[in-house]
Amino acid sequence: MQPVDPPASHRPASASPRWYLRLLGTATLDDGQGGERHRWPSRAALLLLARLALWPRRVHPREELVELLWPGVAQEVGRNRLRQVLSTLRAQLEPVGAPAVLQADRHALRLLPGALGCDAQDFERLLAGRRDAEAAALYGGELLPGLYDDWVADERLRLEALHERLQARHTGAPPPPVPLALTTRPRSGALPRYLTRFFADDIALSRLRAALDSAPALVLRGPGGAGKTRCAVELMRSLPQDLPVLFVDLSACTDAAAMAEAVATAMPAAPDTAWTLCERLAATDGWLVLDNFEQLPADADALLGQWLRASPWLRVLVTSRRALALPGLQELAPPPLGPVPGAGLSHEALARHPAVALFVDRARAVRPDFHLHAGNAAAVAALVSALDGLPLALELAAARVRSLPPAELLTLLSGAAGTPHLDLVGRPRQPGAPPRQASLRTVVDWSWRLLPPPLAELAAALGSLSAPFTRGLAQTLADPALTPAELADALDELVAQSLLQRLPELHTDEPARYAMAVPVQQFALLQGTPELRQTHRQRLRQGLLAWAACWSATPPLAEARARLPHLAAALDGADAAFAQAWLGAWRPVLHHLWLDRPTLARLSLLCAGVPAEAVALATLAWQWHLAGDPTEARRWACTALQAARRGPPAARALARWTRLVIDWRDCEDPPRLRRHLDRALAAMPLDAPALCSLLRQLDGAVAEVHGHDPARGGQRLQDALAAAQASGNAYLQLACRYRLASWLARRGHAVEAMAGLDEAARQSEALGDRETLSSVFNTRGNLQLRLRRPAEAAASLREAVRQAWEVRSGLDLAYALWNLPRALARLPGQAVLALQLLAFAAAWWDRHYGRLTAAERRFVRRVRRLASAQGEPGQARWLWASAESWTLDEAVARALAND
Template sequence: MQPTEPAAPEPTTRAAPRWYLRLLGGSTLDGGQGSELRRWPSRAALLLLARLALWPRRVHPREELVELLWPGVATDVGRNRLRQVLSTLRALLEPAGAPAVLQADRHALRLLPGALGCDAHDFERLLSSRRDADALALYAGELLPGVYDDWVVDERLRLQALHDRLTERQPEPPAAAAAPHPQPAPELSRPRRGALPRYLSRFFADDIALSRLRSALDATSALVLRGPGGAGKTRCAVELMRGLPPGVPVQFVDLSACSDLAALEAAVSAALADPTPTAQPLAERLAATDGWLVLDNFEQLPPAADARLSQWLQTSPLLRVLVTSRRGLTLAGALELSPPALGPLPAADAALEVLARHPAVALFVDRARAVRPDFHLTPGNAAAVRALVGALDSLPLALELAAARVRSLPPAELLTLLLADTDSASLDLVGRARSAASERQASLRDVVAWSWRLLSPPLAALAATLGSLSAPFSRGLAQALADPALGPVALAAALDELVSQSLLNSLPTAHPGEPARYLMSVPVRQFAAAQLTADERVVLRQRLRTGLLDWAETWPPTPPLSEARTRLPHLGRALDDADGEVAARWLAAWRPALQDLHLDAPTLTRLQALLPSCTRPGLLSEATAALAWQWHLAGHQAQARTQARAALSASRRAGPPARTLARWTLLALDWRTCEDGPRLRRHLARALAAVPADAASLRAQLLHIAAGVAEFHDHDAERAGQALQQALAAAEAGGNAHLQQSCRLRLATWQARRHQADEALAGLDAVARQAALLGDWEVLSSVHNSRGNLLLRLRRPADAATSLREAVRQAWAVRSGVDLAYALWNLPRALVRLPGQAPLALQLLAFAAAWWDRHYGRLTAAERRFVRRVRRLAAAKGEPALARRLWASAEGWTLDEAVARALAND
């Protein structure tokens, strides 16, 4: 079969392709000499060939094609399907003896140059050559009608926009009575005033959030889309308007150049003007308007503009308004919402295809391909892309600006430069060439500066101060850093204004009763930090240290854990320029809360380096004991014991309270794994005898250990119960409600082991209620853990698994290592009794045993017997060889992976 000239006119002389694919208005494949394919072997075959034909010069990675053709399918399944479709296309396009059309290897596919023509590709080529008439003749209709895959719809809309622009600039046909004189060449027509902007790129958004916004359009006559610069407010507004039923009037007004009421009215009047001059007042035209008025970039207008807009709405019963703004509006009856966020990122260990489907990641990859067609998401760059998207808070504009740099910078290098907190020049790195139309959004610096200049000087000063905080913070901590002249009420109003101006994010609280938390995005924080001088930064660090210390030294007997948990992450920044005396005072003051809360390893290392310079023995001993307990909670037992011995050594130069605290620390670290019962009892007796009369909480903690020694070393349940009752009485005398709940929890657990199930369940319920009120999520994890063990004794493995999974979830939420280790240790006992869960039970136990051995000390003989029993039970439900492989495969899991597996089927 000889190739024939395709129907599309060629702008230059070239060899005609053997095959010609028509995608505009239909889907046919022309092979010349009257040979035309209209019925395709499969839908996938059509879409694969269309993808290759629309981007003929590009190399298409197989993983990308799999995700486009079969979204969400497993990689191996998708690659197998792609091979089958490719084989079908080869049989169609490359019969025996015919020249090759497709080039493929293990990684990618492409079309051989000149082998296949396409009308959509030729349409754009004709447009670029200014052959408008030929382009119009070639455009037979929309791209691939009836196909609604995302990438097809995006390309369809882009080509439709090009076609619309082409028709708009065509000259009007001459009138019949027109003079026969030659007419001048018509100017290219401009979009009419008030028309919606056109975008040639794909729109990405969370589908559920976008659907809620569409529903909101029907529920209000005034919708305000408020969000920070670059959040996609304008694009979202346009997409919402394009989704309205046909025939609904929409007028779009760009207010970015307006700064007063006169400019606002002039811009709206221009958008509503008829083609012929009119003297009708604006208010009358608005009163007669039936449809939507989109007011874009409202934030820089004065408050009087809000009142004027309210007036228009009150006097115009059919008018509906959609406003985009970086600040909130005082607009009666308006519904204020945010543009649809691109959503939280998947877990760090999520599958590649899950990450690729996330809207923010998909947007970044899409825009990166615009400047580097061979870019795609791979196992090698997935972690860097995810981190980069997270660092940019998934802001659409920031992602677009960053993606433009992929032309020369890999994502990992771009991320490193962006997170250089001390170098605000990274804000300029994420940018593009300036133009008059994009002055406000040429770089991240310009995006933030546009909002910053709208702040009053006092508000800008507060924002610069808060920029020094790189973790979520509470209003209490903000008060400690702010100008002392700013009172609590004024500060609350200022924080609200910064949230309203979209420069500060108000974070959702995970639990009732938690304090409100705030956080600046990375670009805003970097811009804010750049507004401070070096001396001002030093002053702020001093205020932060003082605030963290003074606040803790005024605690009541029950430390406020919720607020303390919010302030704790800021300690690392406060330790810059600190000395050993300050570090020791901080640890001693915070010790009541640090019985439950957890410091990260870098902060622990920093504190450990500072403490030796403290010259006060009593303070040094107390601080070192607190540091030892923190190392234990972090799972570093060697450092914990070293610091506990150092605390005991320092206590010899201090008084009895310091020595008792140091002994309690050593006992708390050793009693569980110590095989020498008599030695434990001697040390306990010595410590209890030395407890000062005013140290009731410390006595309660020692009696806690005494109960454990009596029950698990001496197997004396009655003496253990008596010790727990004494511990609870001491905790109540000390007034620490958190310690009281720990004692009540231990009592309920003791009752469960004594087969007092009803009393134990009632006690656990009471502890859970009180722990939730106190914000003590670590104790709440232990409650679910104990409940799970009790339900196992009652032969209710399904309910037990539910409770133990909740223990895992609660401990993971607050990163409580010890509680997490206990929950992961106990969960396999429930799972192994459930149908089909034996393999997972075996793997979780393998991980838990190895994790406990590495971080919390050698397993006891009883615990090793427990491991053998569960392994035998799991092996009995399957093949022994498989059980051994499962065990070996899980010992090297990360903690993240183990938690994900534990909660996967919840």
């Protein structure tokens, strides 16, 4: 059936513009003078004008339009096509002397208000006004027939659903009078007024603005103090001024009836008192903002769903700490204040960080002379990081600057048991201020009281974990009666309540990780009795040991890396027996992972002065070696050798390997080293292939470096690979293949070496072995330098730095920082950075991994001459001396700054 256009008398008042676009049942453009255009210059021109007409109040980013009109096309190609289509439309809509219709700049397009009418828009406006007969006459058929783009199909289905509801409710009675809409109430009176500046990440905020047109209902969900209310208000203020907004605070409501009463009270009075609230909302054209929804029960979600289904033109924005059970609801997060500032940020970059800017702005409100300077920048950055960049926490902390400088405030926030974070970060009660935001404790307590007891008990148990954790680790802390399926449901509910965060996966090999914000974790830690907290720590210790007992020949490295930060909590109240048992059980992964120095010191303290097994002591020595403390490493290696005398052959072999691998680089007596290594190889147990592989790898390195026998070195690496394959440990096999590729590179077989390194990189990615991946990129960079490709070498070595820094692998990071300056010195404009990085790397290596060899000192002199030749000698000496005192954070930041 051909669509029938309504007569002019049925057109709504919005048809007064010169141009009127019909999209229902047809695709025609009326020039307002009796002429219609049925032929379009192109399909893209029709779709572009339809998109603008269906959302006339919105500013449309060019990138979004390109993706909608030509999905998957390169942005530059799409932007060129968009310019051509826009030029064609302007030639048609804006002839010489005619008023403008389109407004465009380099970033976005929009329709000028009142320049173009559209039947689809008028159809919905008539429905909102209960003018059913006129709406039915205007609906000429489906939207844009014959076009099946995704966004067209979605909008077509929505309009068809509205038309079906119109037919279902049509009774033939005259349409009711139009009730008073929200437009009678000024927008400025509906929204709260703030006297402070608003800070947010610009990119995240722009995405939120773009989402306002994508769904009829949106929820800003986040933890208490995340700035949801302020963000909602700012979003509403960014809308066109002619769009009405009604703001309703629900913090005093506890059920659906109270919510309905609050909305009805806030709405303007209707001319007909017989109208129900649902009918009044059905005639509403604008935004309804429902603030503080989290304490309302599930029937409030259902009531909100009823309002939306009955209101074709109503848009709803909800702020809530919990998720809403409402189909079609689009859930968004309030814009963060950017990533937590790291220690390597410069003073200028720190001043531009939104979280720091918010803190400084609020601090100036109570102390006008406060400003960010070199003396307090580090303390402010650490303070912002300690508070997780939470806007409310930053405001509360900034209020304390009236009497405390940032450094002293940071010291107080580092107090015992987490109490300062919850109680010190607060403010006196202010008139009109909500009591739930008086301090961090009251903020979290508001959400905590909404939890059922079993969920609160689980949250309290998870409070003992101060770092991100996996579901497997959470299972060890939960009630033993809780099944894995029930735990998954409980974690999902805690995420829905904004008391737990699901972290994004940085790599495909990572398991799902969860984390509590600092205030929530400290509040949870203080729940329950000291005995209950000790029970949680004991469960954690048992879980760490029991999990290691289930490992296969290839241990789960990614999961182990996720659980390792929780060792510090497990050591709280632990004894020497647990420390030794843990070191022994986790040895297969501790060959790849490394512990931080405070944890190492705690383990050393527990193991000192008590009888210990050689395996645990050798593992402790290896970890001190990775941490860059040769004195501690040798001390514990000697202790392991003494303990191994009364142990099994495998323990003796491991202790010998540990001492040899720590000493071999700076050995002053190579023949003596050779004798000790031969003795270890002769006593090597045949039933320990993994240990055989490690000893043969060391044998190959000693043969090549001290024995000057590269052929024997290559053969020993082949033997090591065979032993690794017999062990079934994929990480050991990967290490052997990487070392074989490095051996080929040193022998000058560049093509074979590069192929081997590429394969090792792919395997490292698949296994999640970031430490070996850093070594692969390090060797690749050195090989590219030999091939005289310094730019590629610098990129590879920077990637080696990045991979090592990501997992905080100290030894791999030292190697990468050592090699990077040689590539940078051969690039134009990089001489100063090369000189400084080399100065730091040489000093760092000398302090942590033994004195430099003669060959390494020659390497330093060669690179230093190369870099100094591009500048003044006096300046080079000053740069060298200043960089020697850099921190590791600063060196990594400088190395990656120009990447």
